[in-house]
Amino acid sequence: MGIGAPMVVAFDEMSGTDTACRPGYEVLKRWLDGTTPELLGHRRAEAELLFRRMGITFAVYGEAEAEERLIPFDIIPRIITGSEWTHLARGLEQRVKALNAFLSDVYSRGEIMKAGIVPEDLVYRNPYYRPEMAGLRLPHDIYVMIGGIDIVRVDPDTFYVLEDNARTPSGVSYMLENREVMMRLFPDLFAEHRIAPVDNYPDALLATLKSVAPKTAPGDPTVALLTPGPFNSAYYEHSFLADKLGVELVEGRDLMVRDNVVYMRTTEGPKRVDVIYRRLDDDFLDPLSFRPDSMLGCPGLMNAYRAGTVSLANAVGTGVADDKAVYSYMPEIVKFYLGEEPILKNVPTYRCREADSLRYVLEHLEELVVKEVAGSGGYGMLIGPASDKKTRDLFAEKLKADPDNFIAQPTLALSTSPTFVDAGIAPRHVDLRPFVLTGADRVRIVPGGLTRVALKEGSLIVNSSQGGGTKDTWVLDA
């Protein structure tokens, strides 16, 4: 029995709500109809072999056996037409511009709070708000250089933003490697489609990172990628990206700060670093400023950052913008800073901190999805329709004890995409995480992203830590 089975038939990316074929899928559908499960199984085995060879693994916290496990890959691509993508890309750029404007405001004048649009306590008492950032002017006034915006679709015309990831969004290596594997396995399908390439992502990322270097940095600034180390679940991605970017993959112990300047320890002595693409959470960046027990960061890094000798991507304190409670204000945030209507919709969200909403949520728990405002990875949430009474009662207690910590949303009928499972080809729910790069010069969005798929029948949870898989995402050239 799957969880969260939607009440209505979900919109399918390939067939819509009947058995027709939506534009863009014609060739793929014909190919799927003419291909045996044996061949698909054979190709899937080949794909797995390729992934294993490449060393793509991810670690799942709390599973002793699973220090290194392959993330499941589905060989049937998810297709987005050129016109759909144009719409999405405009919406993504708008959304990330608003996020950056919000962060800049939050850490300076706080106008949006003075205007009474976002409540002050939601920002200043937010666990991800960093007082250290208040009043600090960043060199290019950019906070979210790398944004991952999670998108879901419910019908042909409606895309919702499910979540903004403004801290250290991951998954882009899968976007790149999935494409690599697909091109090796299905050259004929690529020849029959005009699929926008994604392999310029590393170049776009490097240009973005260099563009945000401190203004005093040399013409060709030195970039490093800071990782928590091999035991981090996304380590493969960190090393993969460092390799593609051609920058050093550093751990905290490789860095040192002297006179408010950051250096890395090399075999030729200390070398100055201008931009750090950090894949390490704020808390661990600098034991002198944040968690004193952190062994992963570099003492003095925040002082150097505050002195403006080094740029961090993303900036410190961006978590205040991807909080799920702040999320519920995004439509207002877009309007406030950009004076535009949001292109991408928000999922209707009940803020449990508001008494009326809390009452409604408690009365409708079995229809709603309830999430912790600061949660991620699909943990700590209640999916009403899939829960039993006991679970709901327990959750209601948690909710009443700390309503500020929760938001609730209607259970969405996420779109499905044909997926190769044990029983053959069957629809499975998907989402999409495109990556938005914001540099001092311009915004860059590589057409595509990471499509995540919930492999369990009926499941709505696409997170890799909870049995989700990935697909290659094809944006067709318009």
Next chain:
Amino acid sequence: MLSRTAENLFWLARYVERAENTARILDAANRLAAIPISYAGGSNEWESAVAATGSAAGFQSLHAEATPEAVVDFLAFSPDNPSSIRSCLERARANARAVRTALTGEMWDSINGAWLGLKRFDGVRRDRIRLNEFLSFVKEASLRFDGSAYRTMLRNDAFCFSSLGSFIERADNTARILDVKYHVLLPAESNVGGGLDYFQWSSILRSVSANTAYHWVYRESLKPWLVADLLVLNDQLPRSLASCYDNIAAFLDELSQAYGRQGPAQRIARSTRNRLQNATMEGIFQSGLHEFLTEFIGENGRLGQAITDQYLV
């Protein structure tokens, strides 16, 4: 390059080398133990094998007696022995994983493949045939690693650090193998003890894969002082101390040229290389082979430390 990257490369190469070396020692012990005592002498080959890997203390803390089963398990598979072949391959792979970006795809494949291949030998009955299979697997893994490094790595500082790791480990291993058997390697003028030691000498050669090489170089039947000469002073043999130090000194010189400065590591390496170049086997036997090897192992260890201090931290 990052000091930590250099350190990982250095140790990656050392662990691969150590794994292969232990495989050869086990192979040689296995063969010698199969020969009747009346031919091979009364020494316990399994005890010598443990000693030659420099892990006697660790072994004794776990086992009372050096039975073939205990030694094979300890040297090949035991997770409790940090230098067992399994531990070496696991550590090599951990080092490789930490520096994926500094490795070529082929190098990563070779070490990751070896690590994956280890699983094939999990929980199987460890009879002699299986052991031989395992030892060939380890030797092939190490050849693949060396070969992929040699054929695919850029000839830059990364290559130097990886090569230094191989040669320093190799020099240490050769010296230890000799030191365990120094008592059967007697100078030319001493009384040769008949056929008894013949298989011991041949076993030493086998443990550095130099049986054939010996005959090509000397074109004589086995003579203990020539065995010693081959492994210590003959720079044609890739595992000899002299050859290792020719390479070590050359790679350190390359580093000092690339970086524009030199330090204690270069000086120590050069002095050891010069000593090996100027030494004769007569002289070494006169002042004592055991003393010579003990000093060499110590000096080689100091060089490893000097490289660490100068580049890797």
